[in-house]
Amino acid sequence: MNSETVLSNAQIVMPDCVIKGTVCLHDGKIKAVDEGHSQLPSVVDLDGDYLIAGLIELHTDNLEKHFSPRPTVSWPAMPAIFAHDAAVASAGITTVFNAVATGDVIQGSSRIQRFRHMTEAVRQAHASDLTRAEHLLHIRCEVTYEPTLENFTSIVDDPLVKLVSVMDHSPGQRQFADINKYREYYQGKYKLSDEEMEAQIQRQTETSLRLGRHHRAAIAEMCRERGLSLASHDDATIEHVEEAVADGMSIAEFPTTVGAANASRHHGLHVLMGAPNVVRGFSHSGNVSARELAQQGLLDTLSSDYVPNSLLHAAFVLAQHIDHIQLPEAVAMVNLNPADAAGLHDRGSIAVDKRADLIRVRCVDDVPVVRQVWRQGTRVV
Known part of the structure; x- marks a missing residue:
């Protein structure tokens, strides 16, 4: 030093x-x-x-992969976070917001069971100063999950929490406006029978109506009181964006349509999209292409999401394939812009x-x- x-x-x-x-x-x-x-x-x-x-990653699920390298395997916490750290650092990421979920679409899933283990591991890694990258927390709040507010309250005052997002992965809207994509994704992920899948769809639809708005409003208020950066997730309509603005959100995380991205930009929200979407050229969920948003000047920041080395790769892809985006502007989407969005002005x-x-x-x-x-x-x- x-x-x-x-x-x-x-x-x-x-x-x-x-x-x-x-x-x-x-x-x-x-x-x-x-x-x-x-x-x-x-x-x-x-x-x-x-x-x-150095790259700044605002939303990565990569840590979860190391806690559970196979569907039925749990890995020790500190070896998991050090393996994750090696992956993000070698991808050029020097500041990483580890996405940790307070809820899930499946009750009692392994993601929920890992919530406290993962947050404690990030704390220990940060305190040890043995990681290559600086590790912070991004708290993902699934508003349809019954205990999500309780879980969020237990972590919100941790000094490593610098970013919060609210999301509703219910069928028939936002990321899964196409209900068949919902079936395909969750039935494949959790090996549900057709009968179990239909029960899941009914349950998620009901809990979204019953809990979604209450949880969203309470979480937004707690973030405003603490000055935490707050993101809306998978906005698909102008109404979704207007709701995000009313809740005091500053980041539009993975808008699923051009209309939502355009409305987000109009209202001054910072538009964040997935780097894998850029590298592949399309969304795995069938939503809007991040390259299309970049072409229309509606993209501010990239996130590696589930592939750490996609972050830098995507910046170079944009500089190579979008005529009006030069390398400095593309690179700013993976370092300067996310720093500004998260209030990391140093x-x-x-x-x-x-x-x-x-x-x-x-x-x-x-x-x-x-x-x-x-x-x-x-x-x-």
Whole structure:
């Protein structure tokens, strides 16, 4: 932290341009950014690779995969989080908001059983200072789940909670406006019989009507009182967006239609979409393409969601395939913009006095490869 590191001969991706130059790091921050090659004997020569501010991931379910690597397997908490940490750091993510759910569409699912184990593991990892990336908490509130408010109340004052989202995965609306997609997804995921699936659809529809609005309003009020960033999830209609605005939300997380994304932008909400959607070119749920939103100028931020290395890849895909998006603008969608959305104004871009969270990237056949990572000036990958 107290030593000085000089990174030179780099293509430095700034918020509005790319320059060939040198970045000096000192005491965990960026001390200087200059054009040209440094002649200092201790310089780290980046051989013309890109130098990019560390990526900021606002919504990833990747930690769950490591807690349960197989449907019937539970993995020890700390080994799970360290494996997850290695995956996100090697993908260039230096700040990660781990999505932890207070509820689920299936009563008593393994996701709920892991809720407290996962939050405690993130706390322990943060306290140990042994992780490569900085780990924070994103609390996902499934409003149709009976105990979701109780679970949320138990975690909301944890200082690692920096982002909250509210969601309703009921059939026939939002992400699953096509009820057949709902059947396909949940019947496949939980191995439900046709009879069990129909009972699930009826139960979720009823609980959404009975609990959804009450839970949503209570959670939104608690977030406003604490100044927490709040996201609406899977908005599909203008009415959904207007509800989000009335609840004081600032982020539109995975809007499912062009109309919802356009309304979100009109009301000043920050539009977030999935990086896997960009890389694949379409949504796995049959909803709007993130590339289409980018083409229309309706995309602010990307999230790796369920594939950590998709985050950087998607930024380069946008720069390569969307004519009006240049590399600095695309890269801002994975560092500067998410930092601003989450209120983390000390990071997210290469500028003097910002945190020295940086990644070295080389393109191989148009695919970005992370070669080195620094967090607060210390090399971690």
